[in-house]
Amino acid sequence: MGDWRPPRAPEALDAVVTVPGSKSLTNRYLVLAALADSESIIRGWLRSRDTELMVGALRSLGAEITESGDDLHVTPIDFTAGGEPVAIDCGLAGTVMRFVPPIAAATGREVVIDGDEQARARPMDVTIDSLTRLGASITAVDDSLPLTIHAGSELRGGHLEIAAGTSSQFVSGLLLAAAAMPLGLDLSNRGDSVPSRAHIDMTLEVLADAGVDVTEPEPEHWIVEPGLPRGLDVVVEPDLSNAAAFLAAALATGGTVTVPGWPAHTTQAGDDFRRIAEAFGAEVDLDRRGLRILGPQRLSPVDLDLSAVGELTPVVAALAALAPGTSHLRGIGHLRGHETDRLAALSAELGALGVEVDERPDALTITGARLRAGTWHTYHDHRMVMAGAVLALAAEDIVIEDVGTVAKTLPEFAGLWEAMLAAEA
Numbered sequence: 240m241g242d243w244r245p246p247r248a249p250e251a252l253d254a255v256v257t258v259p260g261s262k263s264l265t266n267r268y269l270v271l272a273a274l275a276d277s278e279s280i281i282r283g284w285l286r287s288r289d290t291e292l293m294v295g296a297l298r299s300l301g302a303e304i305t306e307s308g309d310d311l312h313v314t315p316i317d318f319t320a321g322g323e324p325v326a327i328d329c330g331l332a333g334t335v336m337r338f339v340p341p342i343a344a345a346t347g348r349e350v351v352i353d354g355d356e357q358a359r360a361r362p363m364d365v366t367i368d369s370l371t372r373l374g375a376s377i378t379a380v381d382d383s384l385p386l387t388i389h390a391g392s393e394l395r396g397g398h399l400e401i402a403a404g405t406s407s408q409f410v411s412g413l414l415l416a417a418a419a420m421p422l423g424l425d426l427s428n429r430g431d432s433v434p435s436r437a438h439i440d441m442t443l444e445v446l447a448d449a450g451v452d453v454t455e456p457e458p459e460h461w462i463v464e465p466g467l468p469r470g471l472d473v474v475v476e477p478d479l480s481n482a483a484a485f486l487a488a489a490l491a492t493g494g495t496v497t498v499p500g501w502p503a504h505t506t507q508a509g510d511d512f513r514r515i516a517e518a519f520g521a522e523v524d525l526d527r528r529g530l531r532i533l534g535p536q537r538l539s540p541v542d543l544d545l546s547a548v549g550e551l552t553p554v555v556a557a558l559a560a561l562a563p564g565t566s567h568l569r570g571i572g573h574l575r576g577h578e579t580d581r582l583a584a585l586s587a588e589l590g591a592l593g594v595e596v597d598e599r600p601d602a603l604t605i606t607g608a609r610l611r612a613g614t615w616h617t618y619h620d621h622r623m624v625m626a627g628a629v630l631a632l633a634a635e636d637i638v639i640e641d642v643g644t645v646a647k648t649l650p651e652f653a654g655l656w657e658a659m660l661a662a663e664a
């Protein structure tokens with residue numbers, strides 16, 4: 240798909256938007272199911288590029304995964320089976336890049352792992368170094384993709400200190416596979432604190448729910464005892480980070496958007512959008528029917544630390560660009576290693592639409608402005624598409640380039656967006 244001209248805001252928006260399952264939960268469940276002691280069912284999985292890449296990767300390593308309606312049935316990998324060398328494509332999926340190598344190393348097979356050109360720029364050093372220290376033999380040029388895990392590798396486990404200040408996925412990938420290591424894992428972060436804390440909590444919760452003995456005796460020190468996860472029978476929650484884009488439409492238009500099925504308890508980063516929406520001046524109601532957001536007549540500027548929930552930043556930056564006054568988005572330096580350097584991308588694209596942006600190493604200061612018409616470039620970043628759609632609500636003529644890139648986590652985004660805006664009260 241090429242360019243997309245998203246609709247402008249309707250007079251009064253009052254829409255209900257049902258969003259598909261969570262990427263982060265789908266891919267964690269798939270990894271646990273591939274390692275489990277018996278078969279699993281994952282109900283209501285997200286079907287998107289990142290999750291299909293995970294399915295493909297685990298199948299190449301020997302898991303049997305079949306679809307039945309909206310469910311996936313998974314027969315775990317037989318780690319004693321060995322096998323021919325395999326090649327795995329990560330696309331641009333951080334979860335595949337950081338969660339699959341530990342499992343690949345545990346199969347003892349030769350595995351070559353590569354991804355999109357932009358994936359080769361994403362940090363992989365901690366994964367490569369950790370697996371090497373845990374017993375694997377890996378070759379990689381410049382500590383990044385592509386990498387080769389050599390046949391005969393094994394992961395003994397044991398004590399490991401890492402510096403995971405650039406991505407929580409280094410920690411999650413090791414913790415998810417740790418129960419399959421003969422010695423388990425005693426893992427500590429010794430560098431800058433780990434970003435995206437919400438995603439670590441998600442990892443700890445899914446592990447514990449699968450019967451894995453995992454503890455965090457002190458902050459950023461985790462202990463996983465050996466012992467395989469149990470087979471799963473789980474229902475995937477809606478993707479709350481994807482939901483944030485639709486809820487942002489309520490904020491941008493002073494209208495109402497409801498997302499049904501919002502979980503009362505969740506570890507998803509997207510749940511923090513409730514706090515963020517309130518900071519912009521919205522009314523937020525969560526009950527059995529879902530999460531309902533009523534946008535204010537006029538957005539308030541915000542000062543937010545997004546370090547724990549960084550993936551919400553592009554959509555929050557779009558709202559900040561529409562809020563009269565100056566907003567500060569802090570704690571987001573690690574977003575320079577996401578799908579693209581998101582601070583640079585947001586700064587360039589907002590600047591081109593006439594918004595003043597002060598880009599710091601780990602922060603953006605954005606002063607809301609009336610937007611100029613223009614093309615919004617997306618840098619192969621699904622969340623840039625979502626941010627552009629939010630901006631287009633308020634601008635004369637914004638064209639989003641390469642809307643198809645949104646398929647990374649939400650192939651049906653443009654259709655859902657247009658349907659939402661057609662649902663005028």
Ligand SMILES: O=C(O)C1=C[C@@H](OP(=O)(O)O)[C@@H](O)[C@H](O)C1
Nearest residue numbers: 263406407408411434435438550
């Ligand atoms: O584990 C996960 O599912 C994710 C962790 C986070 O990564 P970082 O810690 O690299 O930000 C998040 O931004 C990403 O979208 C998904």
Ligand SMILES: C=C(OP(=O)(O)O)C(=O)O
Nearest residue numbers: 331332333334550577578
């Ligand atoms: C950072 C993101 O993705 P990934 O899982 O590829 O890191 C994201 O979805 O915003």
